[in-house]
Amino acid sequence: MMLNQLKELQIKFNEKIVNSSSRGDIEELKKEFIGKNSPLNSILQELRNADAQTRQEAGKLANEIKTQILNTINELQEKFDQDDLKLQLSSEKKDISLPGMNLSFGSKHPLNLVIEELSEIFSELGFEMVDGTEFEEDEYNFQRLNLPEGHPARDMQDTFYVNEKQVLRTHCTNMSSRILSKLSQTGSEIKQHGSVSFGNVYRRDVDDATHSHQFMQIDAFLIGPKISFANLKWILQYLCKRLFGDQVNIRMRPSYFPFTEPSAEVDLSCFKCLGQGCKLCKNSGWIEILGSGMFNENVLRLNGINPQKNTALAFGVGVERIAMLKYGISNIRDFYENDIRFLNQFHFFGN
Ligand SMILES: [Zn+2]
Known part of the structure; x- marks a missing residue:
């Protein structure tokens, strides 16, 4: 059964x-x-x-x-x-006639390329490179640079105040002030000293194609008993030729900065049209490139330096500005969006 x-x-x-x-x-x-x-x-x-x-x-x-x-x-x-x-295997069958996949190599950020190039030039000239604090005392960012309280250039509109006494630095000149103070504290006579500080600075700006609330600066000064405006002009000319080629010239226009006297705005002769006039130089043949001057006597005094014994030349360069000119970049925001397509364009520079 x-x-x-x-x-x-x-x-x-x-x-x-x-x-x-x-x-x-x-x-x-x-x-x-x-x-x-x-x-x-x-x-x-x-x-x-x-x-x-x-x-x-x-x-x-x-x-x-x-x-x-x-x-x-x-x-x-x-x-x-x-x-x-x-x-599965037949669907994944390799088609050897397809183009190969490119290996992707990293590339340096254009701002770093400019900083590296500037660092090289400055160290050849005997300047010391310093990386400074971005979170700064009001004293070093403003007061010791001849920008007392109430000065229009330190208007609340322009500065990110962290609290009453501290700010996000608005320029790298904060480090110049710190270094000058340090030099004066050693008590010994200054022979000659050059420093370059670089890094991020912050302003309360509305971001657009040419403005950014955060940008990079390189700030330099050279102090000594015999430093003159002629030295300033020589250094700036040398710097511009190194960056943009031997054919360029500079011109200096009187200007005003609270921490320098005299002050000069520096223009670069257009490296693209060689002075003929083009879109880049807005048909003027000249391109604004940086601000410079001799440190105001007050600045030296406020940092403990005797202006009768020493003078100092100073200038500040916007790193984005240089990178935009050198690499033909028209939008400052490209530097901060980290779009890989933008960054990949810099494979061939300095890598
Ligand atoms: Zn031009």
Whole structure:
């Protein structure tokens, strides 16, 4: 009786398995024929109470059938796995006629390229490079630079005040003030000292194509008993030729900065049209490039230096301005958005 039941089960399974074409079908069969509630399982349960002979005969057959079902199901599952793999491989087949993928190399940021170039020039000239604090005392950012409280240039509109006494530095000249103070504290006579400070500065500006609330500056000064305006002019001319080529010239126009007297705005002869007039120089043949001057006597005094014994030339360069000119960049925001397409243009400069 049991043996017949078992044989019928086996036949039924063999019929059904032939028509199974998916993993789902197989799962169903597995459940139906060898699952917890399957007839085969009930038979195996019943066998426990059957007589010894039935147990031996039917038990043997039941186990054989169970093993056969399991093996068949496993084989089919394996076949499905193989089919899937083949399908996947054929869809991922390599097309060797496709163009190769370029390896991507990093490139230096254009602002860093300019800073590196300027650093090189300045160190050749004997200047010391200093990296300063961006979070600065009002005293060093303003007061010691001849910008007392209430001075229009330190208007709340322009400065990020952290609290009443501290600001985000508005220029790198804060470091000039710190270094001058330090020099004066040594007590010994100053022979000659040149420093360059560089880094981020902050102004409360509305960001547009040519303005950014954060930008980079390089600020330099050279102090000594015999430093003159002629030295300033020589250094600036040398610097511009190094940056933009031997053909360029500079001109200096009287200007006003609170920490220098006299002060001069420096223009560069247009390196693109060589003075003929073009879009870059707005047809004037000249490009505004930096601010300069001799440190105001008050600045020297406020930092403990005797203006009768020492004079100092000073100038500040906007790093973005130089980079925009050198690399033909028209939007200052490009420097800060870190768009990889923009940065990748600088592969060939200095790498
Ligand atoms: Zn021009």
